[in-house]
Amino acid sequence: MINKLNLEDILFLDIETVPETHHFSELDPTKQELWELKSKYQRADISAEEFYERAGIWAEFGKIVCISVGYFKFQGDVRTFRVTSFYGDEFTLLQDFKSLILSHFNQPKHLLCAHNGKEFDFPYIARRMIIHAMELPNKLNLFGKKPWEVPHLDTLDLWKFGDYKNYTSLKLLTNVLGIPSPKDDIDGSEVGRVYYKDKDINRIVVYCEKDTIAVAQIFLRLRGDSILEDSEIKHI
Incomplete structure (x- = not known):
């Protein structure tokens, strides 16, 4: 099935998120109380702060x-994967990301792809857009869509092969598939510190x-295609 998809019709993406404020004390009292309730069962004996x-x-x-996106371009047999990012002020980066979708990835054939995207990236982006009172682009608006009409691909979902009790991290999957690891500097748990403390x-x-890039590499491996060489990746 995925071998029949046109790679140029897929927008690969990843997002990085941080707490709303640097410190718990910066939240207003109502939000602090709501956080205590929301995190109650996850934090066990750890304080809400x-x-x-x-x-x-x-x-x-x-x-x-940050939202990073990548897409394939072919000129004859020459393949390139172009990567760019939207970052900084959340409202602005969401607007820019939405503009990209509306201008270049808004046709029925177009798909969004992320690792664990169905559980994290796609709903997170949609929720933050709604919080900012933005109208959702069609690719993120799932209201009324049947499962087969949802224009989302998920490399975690593809790797599960129906085994829904299984979770495989991006780092582990790149390792077992022989793909260069993207986790050679920081990991997700450190993003908040790098953003707020290190700036x-x-x-x-x-x-x-x-x-x-790792998501695209995994997708290529799942199709049986050769992975990208460094010379094929273009940062724009």
Whole structure:
């Protein structure tokens, strides 16, 4: 099935998220109370304040600081994978990402692809857009769509082969498939520190782009295609 898809019709992506504020104390009292309730069963004996460093994984308590995207272009037998990122102010990066979808990936044939995208990236982006009072682009608006009409691909879902109790991280999957690891600097748990303490958004962008490339590499391997060489990857 995936071998029949045109690679140029797929937008590969990854997002990086952080807690809404640097410190728990910066939340207003109502939001602090809501966080205590939301995280109650996940944090066990850890206080809500200590656990807040993990708040970025919830769209209600976090925000997106980078969306990296990649797409294939073919000129005859020459293949390139073009990667770019939207980062910084969340409202602006969401608007820019939405504009890209509407202008270049809005036809019925177009698909979005991420690792664990169905559980994380796609709903997180949609929720943050709604929080910012943005109208959802069709590719993220799933209301009323039948399962086979949802324009999303998920490399984690593809790797499961129907085994829904199984979770395989991007790092593990690249390792077993012989793909260069994207986790050679920071990992997701460190993004909040790099953003708030180090104030190094460029480091986060590099990390996010590596993950996006890794998603494309996994998709190629699942199709039985050769993975990308460094010379085929273009940062724009």
